[in-house]
Amino acid sequence: MTNERRDDRWAQWLDTEAAAAAYPTTPDLASRVVAAARIERRAPRFAIGRAPRLAAATVVALVMLAATIAVPPARTAIGEFFGLVQGERIEVLPTPPPDVTPTAFPAPPPLENLGSPYSLEAIAAVVGFAPALPAGELPRAVFLVDYDGVAFSSRRSRAHQAASASRFPVGSCSQPADSAFVRALSTCGATLALMRRFAR
Amino acid sequence: MDPDGAVIQAVRNGDAEAYAALVERYQPVAFRTAYLVVRDAATAEDVTQDGFIRAYRQLSRFQLGQPFRPWLLRIVTNLALNEVRARGRRRGLLGRLRPIEEPSIPGPARAFEQSERQRTLLTAIARLRHDDQVVLYLRHFLDLPESEIATTIDQQPGTVKSRLSRARTRLRAVIEQDFPSLAPTDLESGGDQ
Numbered sequence: 001m002t003n004e005r006r007d008d009r010w011a012q013w014l015d016t017e018a019a020a021a022a023y024p025t026t027p028d029l030a031s032r033v034v035a036a037a038r039i040e041r042r043a044p045r046f047a048i049g050r051a052p053r054l055a056a057a058t059v060v061a062l063v064m065l066a067a068t069i070a071v072p073p074a075r076t077a078i079g080e081f082f083g084l085v086q087g088e089r090i091e092v093l094p095t096p097p098p099d100v101t102p103t104a105f106p107a108p109p110p111l112e113n114l115g116s117p118y119s120l121e122a123i124a125a126v127v128g129f130a131p132a133l134p135a136g137e138l139p140r141a142v143f144l145v146d147y148d149g150v151a152f153s154s155r156r157s158r159a160h161q162a163a164s165a166s167r168f169p170v171g172s173c174s175q176p177a178d179s180a181f182v183r184a185l186s187t188c189g190a191t192l193a194l195m196r197r198f199a200r
Numbered sequence: 201m202d203p204d205g206a207v208i209q210a211v212r213n214g215d216a217e218a219y220a221a222l223v224e225r226y227q228p229v230a231f232r233t234a235y236l237v238v239r240d241a242a243t244a245e246d247v248t249q250d251g252f253i254r255a256y257r258q259l260s261r262f263q264l265g266q267p268f269r270p271w272l273l274r275i276v277t278n279l280a281l282n283e284v285r286a287r288g289r290r291r292g293l294l295g296r297l298r299p300i301e302e303p304s305i306p307g308p309a310r311a312f313e314q315s316e317r318q319r320t321l322l323t324a325i326a327r328l329r330h331d332d333q334v335v336l337y338l339r340h341f342l343d344l345p346e347s348e349i350a351t352t353i354d355q356q357p358g359t360v361k362s363r364l365s366r367a368r369t370r371l372r373a374v375i376e377q378d379f380p381s382l383a384p385t386d387l388e389s390g391g392d393q
């Protein structure tokens with residue numbers, strides 16, 4: 001017997017068996033369903049009056065979200081939380097007097113609140129040396145910041161590289177950058193920090 | 201316009217009472233569909249009622265001119281399968297491994313005469329995957345044409361025949377292995393040729 005013939009025979013057999021099947025008595029649902037339908041008609045699932053409140057709540061939530069994203073530190077924090085921004089902060093602190101033990105420097109406010117982005121070249125011109133960077137890594141952002149008389153360098157984006165550095169007070173530094181960058185800066189008399197921020 | 205279409209149009213125009221005509225016309229097939237899937241009369245009643253109410257809510261999306269029965273049965277079938285899955289989760293791992301063998305709650309299902317042969321056949325079908333079960337119920341127990349089966353299970357009409365054939369093949373394997381006394385006597389058992 002071929003597969004098709006066998007399947008036809010099983011289909012016939014199933015038809016016969018199913019035709020003899022007994023079922024519980026069908027309940028009369030019409031009155032119950034229509035009663036529910038009347039209620040639905042009078043009070044739709046999204047009743048008038050509830051919809052405007054829902055819309056208002058949605059608008060408020062969206063405005064709050066937009067306001068949060070509009071603030072750079074918050075945006076950065078959110079980006080870092082979700083792993084969208086990967087960064088590293090290097091701070092060169094004032095050289096302490098010989099009789100003072102260095103202590104942890106308080107974390108500075110977010111750079112975006114303190115200064116504006118500049119090109120790496122502009123930063124180098126202002127501070128008088130080319131900041132040393134890890135091989136093969138270009139920072140995503142460079143900021144020049146007035147931070148307690150601090151020259152602060154970092155790079156942000158190509159779109160912000162043309163700005164002038166002249167309107168920011170910057171500590172002078174005559175030491176050229178080299179592999180001993182940190183040590184050189186810390187001995188030049190200025191408090192200076194470099195922030196590197198890399199996109200993933 | 202077909203009779204269903206006229207009723208549906210009336211319901212859409214705000215005549216909720218007109219919906220009773222659709223309920224009365226299709227509650228037998230809807231209830232049997234639900235019963236075959238959930239295998240418990242009380243649960244099937246709840247599922248059928250819920251199915252009609254959901255269909256009422258979604259009636260504005262129903263395409264006039266199309267048959268109402270498979271559209272309704274799709275809603276009822278999905279609700280019934282959801283119930284079976286929820287029951288399986290409640291039963292835990294064992295329930296998930298062996299979907300419905302017996303009604304979970306003794307109810308009216310036991311009050312009507314069901315032959316030993318029918319119970320065995322339904323038990324064998326319950327060993328199959330849910331989509332195999334549904335397609336066999338719709339075709340052989342509810343006698344739906346393949347075009348309506350396609351709408352009910354949301355598949356192309358051309359695939360129904362092959363799905364039915366595969367479901368019957370799997371049922372045959374279950375019967376020959378676990379319920380050999382049920383197999384038709386004029387068919388030899390064994391593998392396909």
